[in-house]
Amino acid sequence: MKKPTSDPVVARNRKAAHDYHLGESWEAGIVLQGPEVKALREGRASLAGGFADVENREIWLHGVHIPQYSQARWVTEGSRRKRKLLLHRAQIDKIERKVNESGLTIVPVSLYFSDGRAKVEIALAKGKKTWDKRQTLAEREASREAERAVSRRLKGRRG
Template sequence: MTRGEKVIAQNRKAFHDYHIEDRYEAGIVLTGTEIKSIRAGRVNLRDSFAQVRRGEAFLHNMHISPYEQGNRHNHEPLRMRKLLLHRQEIDRIFGMMREKGYTLVPTRLYLKNGLAKVEVALARGKKQYDKREAIKQRDAKREMDRAIKDRLR
C-alpha cells in the first residue's frame, strides 16, 4: 500500500477460490451517489467478476449500497460498471481469458488520491483439493506460531 491509498473493500474469497496470476489497477466509471457510498465503505466485492466485451472491460455484481442521503436519482446497487484500463492491458487480458481459461476477478477496492480504483486479477480456478491443502497449510502455520508464542513466555 502506497501513500494516498485507503482500502475500502477486499475480496478474500477470491484468494480462497482462485490462483491469482497477474494484477491490474483499473479506474471505475461511477455516478455521484456511488462514489459517496464507496467513501462511506458500503461496498461488497464477494460475488463480483469482470468481463471483456467488444474491447471494453466491465465489472458485474459489485454491490454498492444506495446512498442514504440520495434522492430518487440514487443508483442501482448491482449495475454493470465500466472499468478503465489501457488498450494493451485489455488486449492481454482478453487473450489470456480466451486461450488459457483464466477469469478476471476484483481483489480489492481502494481510494487513491481521491479516485476510486479497483485491483482486478487474472485468476485460474482452484480445485477442491487445492482449497483443502491451503486450509491445512494455514492451520499448520497457525499452530506453529502458537507453539512459538507459548515457548517464548
C-alpha cells in the same frame, strides 16, 4: 486544502483468495455515478460474487454491490449494475488474450481510493478444486500451530 494521497480500502474480496489461484493483477479506474462515490466514501460496498468480462475491447465489472447513498436526491439504475473499468489499451489486449487462451477469470480483489479516485484491483484467476481449498486451509493451520509453538518456547513454557 491538500487531498489525501490514499484512503483506506473500501472493500476486499477475501473469498477470491480462497476460491481461486490468483495470478497477475492490475489497478483499474472505475466509472461511477455521483451517489455511488459517496456511498463508497461511507465504506459501503461488497465485491463478493463480482467478476469482470471483456466486451467489445472494453472491460466491464459485473456483480459488485454498491448500495444506494441515503442522502441522494436522485436514484441510480441499480446497485449491482455493470460498471466500466478504465485501463490502457495494451493492458486490455493483454488481459483479453490471457482470458481467451487460458480460460482464466477476471476477479476484483479490492476496491479503494487513490488520490481521490476510486480504483479496483483486478486479478487473473483460475478456479480451485475442493481439495485445493482443503489443502490451503491445512497449510495455514499448520503454520499457525508452528508459530504458537515457537511463541510458547520463547516464553519459556512447554508445549
